[in-house]
Amino acid sequence: MTGTDGSGPRVLVVDDAVTVRAFSRRVLEADGFVVDEAVNGIEGLERAMAAPPDLVIVDVNMRKMDGYTMLRVLRRDPGLRDVPAIMISTESKASDREQALLAGANWYIVKPPRPEVLVEAARLLTGRPLGGEGAP
Amino acid sequence: MSELFDQFIVEAQELLETAGGALLALERDPADRASVDELFRAFHTLKGSSALFDMAPFTRLVHAGEDTLSLLRDGRRGMTPDLADRLFRALDQCARWVAALEEAGTLPADAGEAAEALARGLSGGPADGAAAGGGEVEAFPWVAGLTDEERRAAGEGTLTAIDYTPDPDCFFTGDDPLALFRRVPDLRLLRIEPAHPLPPLAQMDPYRCVLRFRALSGAAVEAVTPAFRSVPDQVRTGSVTLSPAFTPPAAAAQGSLAATMLEEQTRILDLPGSAAERESRRAAVARAVAAILTALGRPTQRAAVAAACGDVGSLRRFLADGPGETPAVSEPRPSAPSAAPRRALRVEPERMDALMALVGELSVVKGQLGPLVRRAGDGEMARDLKAFAARVDSLVGDLRHAALRLRLLPLARVFDPLPRLVRDTARRLDKTVELVLEGAETEADKDILDVLGEPLLHLVRNALDHGIEMPERRAAAGKPPAGTLRVRAFQDKGGVVVEVSDDGAGIDPAAMRRAAVAKGLLDPDAAAALSDADAVRLVFAPGFSTAGSVSELSGRGVGMDAVRAAAERAGGRVEIDSTPGNGTRVCLLLPLTLSITRVVVVEAAGSLYGIPVALVGGVQRVKRGEIRAVKRAESVVLRDRVVPLVRLRRLLGQPEDERARADDCVVLAELGDGPVAVAVDDVGERADVVLRPMTGVLRGLRGYAGTAVLGDGRLILVLDLRELL
DSSP: OOOTTSOOOEEEEEOSOHHHHHHHHHHHHHTTOEEEEESSHHHHHHHHHHSOOSEEEEESOOSSSOHHHHHHHHHHSTTTTTOOEEEEESOOOHHHHHHHHHHTOSEEEESSOOHHHHHHHHHHHHTOOSSSOSOO | OHHHHHHHHHHHHHHHHHHHHHHHHHHHOTTOHHHHHHHHHHHHHHHHHHTTSSOHHHHHHHHHHHHHHHHHHTTSSOOOHHHHHHHHHHHHHHHHHHHHHHHHSSOOTTHHHHHHHHHHHHHTSSOOHHHHOSBTGGGOHHHHTOOHHHHHHHOSEEEEEEEEOOOTTHHHHTOOHHHHHHTSTTEEEEEEEESSOOOOGGGOOTTSOOEEEEEEESSOHHHHGGGGTTOGGGEEEEEEEEOOOOOOTTOSOTTHHHHHHHHHHHHHHTOOOOHHHHHHHHHHHHHHHHHHHHHTTOOOOHHHHHHHTTSHHHHHHHHHHOOOOOOOOOOOOOOOOOOOOOOOOOOOHHHHHHHHHHHHHHHHHHHTHHHHHHHTTTSHHHHHHHHHHHHHHHHHHHHHHHHHHHHEEETHHHHTHHHHHHHHHHHHHTOOEEEEEEOTTOEEEHHHHHHHHHHHHHHHHHIIIIISOOHHHHHHTTSOSSEEEEEEEEEETTEEEEEEEEOSOOOOHHHHHHHHHHTTSSOHHHHHHSOHHHHHHGGGSTTTSOSHHHHHHHSOOTTHHHHHHHHHHTTOEEEEEEETTTEEEEEEEEESOSSSEEEEEEEETTEEEEEEGGGEEEEEEEEGGGOEEETTEEEEEETTEEEEEEEHHHHTTOOOOOSOOSEEEEEEEEETTEEEEEEESEEEEEEEEOOBOOOGGGGGOTTEEEEEEOTTSOEEEEEOHHHHO
């Protein structure tokens, strides 16, 4: 699913913590992804609708609109409902993971993610070959 | 990763500030849901962000804060002043740590213990087992602060913790601390740290031991203690239980993540929900499965995957059988430009100053165009010149304004600490105080804000300490039990005014007179002659308000002379008025900027002088007959007050004005001790000048703040009236 113009898959990172966003951006961009950011669910949906991403990575707790709500709305939108989604949270309980999947996430990662884990999950969910450099 | 670290510092500072504000609001109104949420989110975000770095104690503390807030949010715990104190302490600690992180890049050595103590305080009980484990962990708080790596090294289960702070002279008594640890069975972790902050290298005595040792052993306490037989007084041991180290769930081997992820997609198909929900989940799963297979080098047709995603069983079979070989093709999507976050531009202060100086010079040079235009007469060229001058004039004005604005910051910066200060001080004093902040958006030069901060805190503290009465006394006086402290800022006459007023006891002028006499500052007659307003103004006299007893007498505290001095250093002044029983109002009047001084130009004996506008209370003409002379001292009644009058010519050692005049031109100078009328030959325009301090041989000259060039090129001396009088 890599763009032919040399740019990698687009990942939308939705998190209210600027440090976490910066971390994800750094890690993903280093692996050839194109990263877009949003600070809450509403902004995340706006960005996703403006330019559908190949993957969304969503935090749980955000003001204005939390990650669960954002994923539910995303899954109801005809143009976005199949966009793969990773939910990322500081909680490691099974019930939190379950809630994320119920809301529409395809995968759940406990914060703080290790860079290689984040990259591997992003590659898998965007269909990029594991190992080696990004663009084919 | 240092950029990321910097980002964290900024984010943490902002979050801590937000959290402080929310906590204040929450304490005032425990039912304030928005503030609970705000506070929770701040702790939560700090937890997530700090976990990206190696600062386990920080994460531990904000985690405890988050847990506490979560209980508050669910109504399982109530807000109390005591809990607010603990939360404030936690926030303060975090703020100090952030400062340390910014400074040194790491947390201080005692952070683990501090985090543990504060976290325990928050939970109101022993540390929770999940993070710290059981046993005697409390006796070894550092155990709870272990980094994940250390925790993994130590392993889980019951361990023996060792705290050993060798005697500084141990090298002379034959103890070798490190050798002792070599005898400890099953040593899993050894931390060697400075016992106290290390002294500068030059003061270090290499023959003294400045370290402490902390260790964990897998052996039982009884097996460990014999190693330290020779130093029993310097060692503490005890058993602690460590819970399993937190290992990221996906530390698993390469490739198996894909398998787990595929399994998870299968499971998602089985999750409950409405038909619509399940349908959209199916679509998401189909796309995710196709992507995962593609990533694994097994490209599949989307339609085939979608068909297989009908139910769990068919997807399982599909994945097990291995899908077909047709590569999935998708449209390449143009990537939208990502919006760059707005960033504030940081400029070196020296460059800013250089720009301001240039703008100042330009204003002065521009001023010289005016006389030139006048001299040019009426010709066509003169008209062009005039138009040109007008254009330059307006552009320079705009430029000056723009340059000045670059340095302007909202007063919110100095207002921000006030709610917390008021809250803490009021609580300490058992008073109830409502703080009203107005005009936080008022802007002033950064230099002025820097000057303003300290005196403002001082005034607020004083008002709380000595102005506002205890609730009982207020009730007895028929006032509401809660005092009101109002801090108001606004722009006025090209300067900024900050007003601190309270509805407290006010200042009793009679008590002030008595105190001034008792302290030997005034003789009884002079004290009696003071107007009430002047008596109140005695609080600004140096040496007046240093004794604790004065505060009780006067209702004002220590250091008002320092407030006055700070205001005056910035080219401003301070005013006070007070009504006994009704409260006190203190006004700080400061210029907008330190770079450009606005002066009133006055003339004396043929020379021009400048008096900073901030000191000028008014300009007027007084009839000679109204000036009263007692011996050589003159005075005049202005605005119903007897004001001493001085003549600038005399002050400057110039000959008396011989001209016969019916009246004198007087500038009313507002100095801290009260107004003084300064008689001058003439008063000219007000002008903005760049003040240049006296240099060289002139430096020693007293009475002058510096020199400045007027718009038309004329030189003036700017007076330092306080020194002159």
